Amino acid sequence: MDRKILxxxxxxxxxxVVSRVLSGYRLITAKDGDSALxxxxxxxxxxLLLDVAMPGLDxxxxxxxxxxxxxxxxxxxxxxxxxxxxxxxxxEMGVFSYITxxxxxxxxxxxxxxxxxxxxxxx
Numbered sequence: 625m626d627r628k629i630l631x632x633x634x635x636x637x638x639x640x641v642v643s644r645v646l647s648g649y650r651l652i653t654a655k656d657g658d659s660a661l662x663x664x665x666x667x668x669x670x671x672l673l674l675d676v677a678m679p680g681l682d683x684x685x686x687x688x689x690x691x692x693x694x695x696x697x698x699x700x701x702x703x704x705x706x707x708x709x710x711x712x713x714x715x716e717m718g719v720f721s722y723i724t725x726x727x728x729x730x731x732x733x734x735x736x737x738x739x740x741x742x743x744x745x746x747x
Contacts, residue, residue: 627740628652630669632660632686633702634678638725642673642702645729646736657681661689669697671720671739673732676703676710684710687717698739702727 631642632654639653652667654660658680664672672690676683683701690696701714704725711722720742721735 626650627670627736627743628667629671629673629736630654630660630663630667630697631673632657632663632678632683633673633675635675638675638702641729642732645732649736655679657683657686661686664690664697665693668695670743671736672697672699673702673736674699676701676705676714684713684717687714687719691717698743700735700739702732 628650629646630652631639633639634655643651643653652663652669654663656679660672660674661681674683674686683703687699690699698720701719701722702725703710714722720739723731723735
């Protein structure tokens with residue numbers, strides 16, 4: 625559980641729930657897209673849990689800007705937006721997985737474990 629995870633969501637309750645579920649990981653949090661992007665660049669997290677709808681730069685905008693990084697985190701999108709357009713755009717932009725709200729804590733933990741295992745195999 626030595627992976628660094630950035631949780632980016634403008635909903636404080638989501639951040640609290642995810643922080644409890646992932647208490648064994650090193651967590652960083654952001655409440656808007658601009659902060660998430662800045663932290664992704666400066667902190668270089670392994671995994672990014674990214675909400676789509678946030679103030680300022682939205683999640684898809686963050687994802688687009690992350691593509692320019694030499695080593696970007698694996699991204700797990702978390703959103704209440706279940707439209708096919710949003711999901712397909714996120715998948716085309718290379719997200720690792722997509723979780724819709726409301727979600728169960730176990731679903732977050734399971735996806736993070738899968739992402740960490742994927743990273744372990746890639747290294």
